Amino acid sequence: MGDKRHERGICELYAEDPERADYLIFGRRANPDRRGFMQGAGLATMGALLGAAIPFHRNMPAGLIPAALAEETDSFMLEGKDGLSVLNDRPVNAETPAHLLDDDVTPTARHFIRNNGIAPESTSPDGWTLKIDGLADNPMELSIDDLKDRFEVVSYKLQLECGGNGRAAFNPPASGNQWTVGAVGNSEWTGVRLADVLQAAGVKPEAIYTAHYGADSHLSGDPGKDAISRGMPIWKAMNPHTLIAFEQNGAPIHPMNGAPLRIVAPGWPGSTSQKWLTRIWLRDRVHDGQKMGPTSYRVPRYPVAPGEEVPHEAMRIIESMPVKSLITYPKSGHTLPVDHRTVEVRGHAWAGDEHVIAMHVSTDFGATWQRAELMSPPNPYSWQRWRAELNFPTKGYYEVWARATDSKGRMQPFTVNWNPKGYLNNSMHRIAVRVEA
CATH class of the missing domain: 3.90.420.10 (Oxidoreductase, molybdopterin-binding domain)
Structure with a gap:
């Protein structure tokens, strides 16, 4: 009999059991505070897949698929x-x-x-x-x-x-x-x-x-x-x-x-x-x-x-949609040229019947946050432009996370409560950035 094993992709593995996928793929086990903990071969494996070291790997949540590995596109004409x-x-x-x-x-x-x-x-x-x-x-x-x-x-x-x-x-x-x-x-x-x-x-x-x-x-x-x-x-x-x-x-x-x-x-x-x-x-x-x-x-x-x-x-x-933001530049997977560690990140934010009052971005998996510049909308119900200049401390793999806050003080979460039809996911958008040197 031939080998009939089903070859599962990383997204399928994580969908079934994210913490077990962490262990199977990277040797990463979860801590009670939900932060990941990798060392040795596991850290080396993730770095090899991403093509760079991960300066803030200690802050990386368990069960998190790196943004660079989670992206799939299918061009539609x-x-x-x-x-x-x-x-x-x-x-x-x-x-x-x-x-x-x-x-x-x-x-x-x-x-x-x-x-x-x-x-x-x-x-x-x-x-x-x-x-x-x-x-x-x-x-x-x-x-x-x-x-x-x-x-x-x-x-x-x-x-x-x-x-x-x-x-x-x-x-x-x-x-x-x-x-x-x-x-x-x-x-x-x-x-x-x-x-x-x-x-x-x-x-x-x-x-x-x-x-x-x-x-x-x-x-x-x-x-x-x-x-x-x-x-x-x-x-x-x-x-x-x-x-x-x-x-x-x-x-x-x-x-x-x-x-x-x-x-x-x-x-x-x-x-x-x-x-x-x-x-x-x-x-x-x-x-x-x-x-x-x-x-x-x-x-x-x-x-x-x-x-x-x-x-x-x-x-x-469902009536008013929740506060949300999107990173539109750079494209996820962006690599900074050699000797460059600064990049402008920008995008849009919106908040249903409300408006957005603050934007923050993080480059260390949410351990610290930097306030972004937020523009006023041209009219009510338009999304709002935001931008921030980010500096990366050393070469390696980074993720930029974006978080908006609306006029009622409600802030985008890292994850949202599950619901049967998969509506209202306003979790933080994140992209991958690599720094060469």
């Missing part, structure tokens, strides 16, 4: 998109590698794609209409030209993030697309305020929630099923930065980003921002459409153990 990594092709879902998100305004070609069904064959604005009905005094049907003519047109830089961004880091694994960090973008969206349209339609006092419908079709092909139909509380719909958008970065919206018409509800999971929008139904109850429950875009109301089953009644709908 789609008309009008550049450098995205594919996660699924039915439906199409693709994320943007962190180093391609360095622009203050995310180019359309680099904005992530999150679909739940099959995109409509035609996304021409000609003949496209939006119906507003339900608990409305003046139900209406509007063309895109009607929206432009009857309401003030505004443009804002707004961040959108998939609720499952970061799902790939959960252990045990959660079902769904295994996003790493790139299911986020900050394009400039042009459209009309949803609040203005709803006020024109006359929201009845008993209306408490919107219900959204789009022209995409269910994966099964069944015309009686919606691909996705979510909504939001009326108070969020009335936020002046919640838009019905018809342009992205000064041009028509990309077909995979919802052309010709979509909602942009910034700071909330991207699923709230219905693409290929055709109808908004005003309701006197929380919407119960496709992907509204029982576990879709919901998390436990209380901390649960990894792998624990959570009753449906204990799940709550």
Whole structure:
């Protein structure tokens, strides 16, 4: 009989049992304080794999896969998109590698794609209409030209993030697309305020929630099923930065980003921002459409153990997304030239309905932190640029960790509580840097 052993990669080993993987691969055993402890051959093995010594190895947490070994990319080619990594092709879902998100305004070609069904064959604005009905005094049907003519047109830089961004880091694994960090973008969206349209339609006092419908079709092909139909509380719909958008970065919206018409509800999971929008139904109850429950875009109301089953009644709908940051320069794996030990690190930070008030970075696995320069956003709900100049004490392998703090004092954690669907992972982003000499 031939050898039928399954050759497991480092990510699979760590997903099963990170501390045992530490021992098997590097000879590293965990201490009670969760810091790693390596010496001799184990330290030499990790250094050899990384291509450099690790000056701050004593601070390295047990069970931590070095960032340089945890990175996997798969180039995805789609008309009008550049450098995205594919996660699924039915439906199409693709994320943007962190180093391609360095622009203050995310180019359309680099904005992530999150679909739940099959995109409509035609996304021409000609003949496209939006119906507003339900608990409305003046139900209406509007063309895109009607929206432009009857309401003030505004443009804002707004961040959108998939609720499952970061799902790939959960252990045990959660079902769904295994996003790493790139299911986020900050394009400039042009459209009309949803609040203005709803006020024109006359929201009845008993209306408490919107219900959204789009022209995409269910994966099964069944015309009686919606691909996705979510909504939001009326108070969020009335936020002046919640838009019905018809342009992205000064041009028509990309077909995979919802052309010709979509909602942009910034700071909330991207699923709230219905693409290929055709109808908004005003309701006197929380919407119960496709992907509204029982576990879709919901998390436990209380901390649960990894792998624990959570009753449906204990799940709550995700609203504002948590504080988060991203390192966009340099690209992970960057090597400084000989005789250079200084590098500028930069990226973006955002915080759902709040704003970011502080950014810190670490080069010694979180033992010490350096404050980064943080810029104000151009408008509410845009991500914020940050930068820091880092000096490395000697040659070797380093990791840069980034940590944001929001206006309510909430700080990014190193790890987050597990949840069944792998939502809201706002753990600190980290990249690998090597110093030659």
